[in-house]
Amino acid sequence: MGKKQKKTHIVCRRCGKIAYHIRKKECSACGFGKSKRIKHFSWQWKNMLGKGNRKK
Numbered sequence: 001m002g003k004k005q006k007k008t009h010i011v012c013r014r015c016g017k018i019a020y021h022i023r024k025k026e027c028s029a030c031g032f033g034k035s036k037r038i039k040h041f042s043w044q045w046k047n048m049l050g051k052g053n054r055k056k
């Protein structure tokens with residue numbers, strides 16, 4: 001771990017995580033730069049949709 005690593009990810013403007021890829025120009029965490037909308041994960045939607053709309 002003595003090598004100087006090249007900076008590939010910077011702080012994302014939208015989610016605040018160091019996940020914004022400089023070369024790809026997209027955030028791996030929220031998808032900023034890739035799409036205008038925030039990246040949604042299926043488990044997040046499940047939680048959101050599960051509210052007040054539960055089966056059983």
Ligand SMILES: [Zn+2]
Nearest residue numbers: 012015027030
């Ligand atoms: Zn982001």
